[in-house]
Amino acid sequence: MIDASFEGFRYHKPLPNFYRIENPQNPKNEISEDLLNGLADLALKYDFVGISYSVLSDDFKKELNSDIDNVIIFKFLMGEDLIKMEPSKKKGKLMDEEFQDYGVHVYEFADFLRQHGFQADLIHPLDDNLSLRSIAMQSNDCAITRSNMCLFKEGIHVGFFMIHTSIENLPFKKENDMSWVRDFCSTCGVCIARCPENAFDEDEKLLRKVCTAHREGCNECILKCPFYKGYDKVKKRYERMVKK
Numbered sequence: 001m002i003d004a005s006f007e008g009f010r011y012h013k014p015l016p017n018f019y020r021i022e023n024p025q026n027p028k029n030e031i032s033e034d035l036l037n038g039l040a041d042l043a044l045k046y047d048f049v050g051i052s053y054s055v056l057s058d059d060f061k062k063e064l065n066s067d068i069d070n071v072i073i074f075k076f077l078m079g080e081d082l083i084k085m086e087p088s089k090k091k092g093k094l095m096d097e098e099f100q101d102y103g104v105h106v107y108e109f110a111d112f113l114r115q116h117g118f119q120a121d122l123i124h125p126l127d128d129n130l131s132l133r134s135i136a137m138q139s140n141d142c143a144i145t146r147s148n149m150c151l152f153k154e155g156i157h158v159g160f161f162m163i164h165t166s167i168e169n170l171p172f173k174k175e176n177d178m179s180w181v182r183d184f185c186s187t188c189g190v191c192i193a194r195c196p197e198n199a200f201d202e203d204e205k206l207l208r209k210v211c212t213a214h215r216e217g218c219n220e221c222i223l224k225c226p227f228y229k230g231y232d233k234v235k236k237r238y239e240r241m242v243k244k
Contacts, residue, residue, distance in 0.1 A: 018104060019107055019110060019111060019114070020111050021114040021115050022114065023114055023120070024114065024117050024118070027119035027166040028116075028118050028166065028167075029118075029166050029167060029168045029169070030167070030168065031116075031118065031167045031169060031170070035116055036171075038112070039051070039072075039109060039112060039113070042108070043074055043105075043109065046102070046105040047076065047102075048074050048075060048076050048102070048105075049075050049076060049077050049155075049158070050075045050152065050153075050154050051072060051074055051075070052072075052073040052075065052136070052139040052141040052152070052173075053070070053071065053072055053073065053139055053141075053170040053171060054070070054073065054135050054136065054138040054139040054162075055069065055070055055071075055138070055168075055170070055172045056068055056069060056071065056135065068123070068130075068135075069164075069168075070164070070165050070167055070168060070170060071123070071138075071139075071162050071163065071164055071165070072109075072163045072167075072170065073136060073139060073161075074106060074109060074160060074161045074162070074163070075154055075158050075159070075160045076102045076158070076159050076160070077154065077155055077157055077158060078098065078159055079098055082095060082098060082217075083157055083219045083223065084223065085217065087212060087216040087217050087218040087219075089215075089216060091216060091217035092214070092215060092216050094217075095217050099125075099159060102161065103125070103161055106122055106163065109163060110163055113163070113165060113167070118166050119164075119165055119166035120163050121163065121165075122161065122162070122163055122164075123135075123162040125161060125162075132162060133150050135162060136150050136160065136162075137150075139172075139173065140172075140173035140174065140175055141153075141173055141176070141178075142176075143176070143178040143181035144182075145181065145191070145225065145227070146186075146188070146189060146191055146204065147191035147206060147221035147222075147225065148206045149221065149225070151178070151181060151227055153178070153231045155227070155228070155230075155231070156225050156227040157219075157222050157228065180235070180238060183238070184234065184238045184241075187241070188226065190225065190226070191220075191221040191224060191225055194220060194221075194224045195220060196218065196220055197211060197212055197218065198210070199212075
């Protein structure tokens, strides 16, 4: 675990500066396949399960009043033992520590890119001026479930960090092949039916003030979600359902 003085990623406090390398004065904007593979290998070294890429549209940037263009998303799976713990303040603290442990390595990813001549800056995970889930959706590599979880193919229990970069030739996806998730979720609703806090309103919208996920680490909507057992399994089930 990291030092207790690192108050970190889940709170509205300034983040410590763990960068070891300064951003280049004239950053490059094209990366080679070898360097991109090197970045992927570095992420794998620290047990990240995948990388996605977002290029933000002009309309989206205008809506967020942001000048961010290209974003690299580093994904990790939340620990299964931790997810299955009963909700408590202790669990919330352990979830914070897990999040921070992964987050520290993202500075190393940024330094890797800076070392090779690219601008790379960590996007604060709790920046009030940005919606990280909206940025994730711009990657065309995820979907939002009825429980308001950001679902990637790697799992419903994915956490992620983002780096804003000068690289313009990242392998961006042009189309989202997960649009079917919305239809599936509309036929399911188990997250709503099994929520121990009744944290959904009459229109089945999540009530953040009622949900205890961030206070005590409640993960019932994750554990009960069919996607927790695997994205491919649910997709096959949906395809069979559509054919009937």
